[in-house]
Amino acid sequence: MIFIIAIIVVIFSSGIRIVRPIELGIVEFLGQYSKTGTAGFNWIIPGLHKMYRINITERRVDIDPQSIITKDKLNAEVDGVVYYKVEDAKKSLYNVNDFISSVPSLAKTTLRAVIGKMTLTEANENRDTINSEVEKILDKEVNKWGISVVRVELQRIEPPEDVQIAMNMVVKAENEKIAALDLATAIETKADGERRAEIKKAEGIATAIKLKAEADGEAIKIVNESAEKYFVGNAQILKRLDTVSESLKNNSKVIVPLNSDLVNVVGDLAGAPFPINTTKIT
Numbered sequence: 136m137i138f139i140i141a142i143i144v145v146i147f148s149s150g151i152r153i154v155r156p157i158e159l160g161i162v163e164f165l166g167q168y169s170k171t172g173t174a175g176f177n178w179i180i181p182g183l184h185k186m187y188r189i190n191i192t193e194r195r196v197d198i199d200p201q202s203i204i205t206k207d208k209l210n211a212e213v214d215g216v217v218y219y220k221v222e223d224a225k226k227s228l229y230n231v232n233d234f235i236s237s238v239p240s241l242a243k244t245t246l247r248a249v250i251g252k253m254t255l256t257e258a259n260e261n262r263d264t265i266n267s268e269v270e271k272i273l274d275k276e277v278n279k280w281g282i283s284v285v286r287v288e289l290q291r292i293e294p295p296e297d298v299q300i301a302m303n304m305v306v307k308a309e310n311e312k313i314a315a316l317d318l319a320t321a322i323e324t325k326a327d328g329e330r331r332a333e334i335k336k337a338e339g340i341a342t343a344i345k346l347k348a349e350a351d352g353e354a355i356k357i358v359n360e361s362a363e364k365y366f367v368g369n370a371q372i373l374k375r376l377d378t379v380s381e382s383l384k385n386n387s388k389v390i391v392p393l394n395s396d397l398v399n400v401v402g403d404l405a406g407a408p409f410p411i412n413t414t415k416i417t
Contacts, residue, residue, distance in 0.1 A: 142282060146151040149181040151176070163185045191222075200214040203247050211250070211292050212295075213289070216287070217286075220285060222282065233288055234282060241277065246265075252387075259292055
């Protein structure tokens with residue numbers, strides 16, 4: 136009796152299967168699918184049932200480095216990573232022999248096909264486009280395996296060394312061109328500012344000269360009007376008086392003879408007769 140109980144305990148114990156929360160258990164009965172075991176305690180008949188545990192969490196796999204010939208006939212060293220997860224454990228077990236190795240292999244082939252349609256420059260400038268395109272194509276292919284692609288990330292696109300050197304020289308030349316254009320623009324802006332300043336200065340001088348000429352003209356006009364009014368026919372005398380006025384204004388010294396009339400002295404200086412005033416300088 137004890138022996139029979141021991142056999143039953145051994146058989147029962149050997150049929151216990153514990154499935155973790157990150158797994159699903161695919162149970163087969165005599166080689167055929169029977170059921171899917173969920174997280175926790177599961178029991179199968181030893182010898183008749185067999186359980187395969189499938190991890191359903193997100194996985195990361197590397198796309199091995201490979202040399203890809205681009206559209207412009209250049210060899211580029213490319214690699215990346217793929218993130219995916221199992222959505223249907225039954226399909227992932229029965230629709231593909233080994234999805235763990237099949238997914239990165241298919242990703243490698245898909246990456247080669249996508250980049251092969253681009254030039255090296257386009258590939259470097261459109262990494263996000265490559266990621267999206269590879270993800271879209273890969274997800275469509277692995278969907279029949281019960282797998283969904285979460286994302287694809289292109290890590291490295293390296294051209295041959297001589298091509299890289301040439302590209303660096305092109306970038307350097309382009310940067311120098313931009314710097315030269317900026318410098319030329321700055322110099323042109325400075326020169327334009329100086330030219331405008333000179334124009335404004337010249338305009339100011341011209342305006343000042345014009346205003347002075349107008350003022351002098353107005354003064355001459357007033358003098359002429361006064362001469363016509365008070366010195367009719369005596370324009371020459373007026374000019375002489377003006378000369379005397381300028382001389383006296385500049386503090387010129389005039390020797391006046393003793394007991395001479397000041398008015399007569401001024402008249403003599405101007406060359407014009409004046410009425411004799413009795414006022415004398417003592």
